[in-house]
Amino acid sequence: MTVKQKRRRVVFISGTSSGIGKACAIDLARHGYRVFAGVRSEAAGYRLTARMPQQITPIELDITKAGDIRAAAASIDRLLGQGEGLDVIVNNAGITVPGAVECVALEDVRRQLEVNVIGHVALTQALLPLLRRTRGRIINIGSIMGRFVMPLSGPYAMSKFAMRAINDAWRRELRPWGIDVVLIEPGSVESAIWDKIDSEAAQYKGKLNAAARDRYANIEASLVATWKRAHRMAIPADTVARAIRRSIEKKRPKPHLFVGPDAHGLALVSRFLPDSCLDWMIGKITGR
């Protein structure tokens, strides 16, 4: 008598070269999943999969490039084999463009939205046929900044508010097919993103004229201390990876999941305090 082997669940994650995406790829691979890991370079793919080549397959993919997305969907389909489906898509890749909305270069606002918003829509459209085969699940990585906006974080917050809208639209649209959609909303998480913010901030400042630089100099000085505090309080990326796995494995997942004490705190204040009160508190922080 042959014993039927249990099918390994299959997940695709974008942005797995570092941080939350990398932690999630490793965590799911360790828990028996077959992981297709989106990376932007061969070297990043090699670094990620070297220890777990049987469990993790790198897929080279920049989510802002239509050709990459088409090729990624085709190669996942081919690697899965006839009729096999994808169980989970984790839309994780992201960048942070800092700056005052008055001054930030429009090309940088577009870049922010191309990666954090349009890229995820395009990739999910391409992978949905594979997800439908299993009535799979979509996990979107949002942020508490998709509810609570700090000054000089407007472009990033825009992208995460949009992610929340997309998440809710997909959850309601895909319900008839049994596809669950979950938004993970972390607070501060330890990852490569913090160093990248420093270089993005330097780039932003390099593009400002002297008047614009002076206008926001005080706010910026007071916010730097707040950002540093947030970074010191950051939770490990593994904690978010475990929350993602729980959302994948729960029979009825919560549609929104806050991760980290700051995410829970800010979710509460943004829900219950009036805007006038929040504006006053933020004014205190920024010295206005």
Ligand SMILES: NC(=O)c1ccc[n+]([C@@H]2O[C@H](COP(=O)([O-])OP(=O)(O)OC[C@H]3O[C@@H](n4cnc5c(N)ncnc54)[C@H](OP(=O)(O)O)[C@@H]3O)[C@@H](O)[C@H]2O)c1
């Ligand atoms: N860290 C936090 O405090 C925090 C809090 C809330 C939410 N989040 C969200 O969590 C997600 C992961 O961020 P993280 O903190 O783990 O940062 P991270 O370590 O910088 O990881 C970001 C990942 O996205 C990839 N990526 C960037 N642009 C891409 C593109 N055009 N196409 C494909 N991949 C691209 C990066 O690849 P490269 O290495 O090739 O650039 C990297 O693998 C983001 O959506 C972020 O907004 C982070």
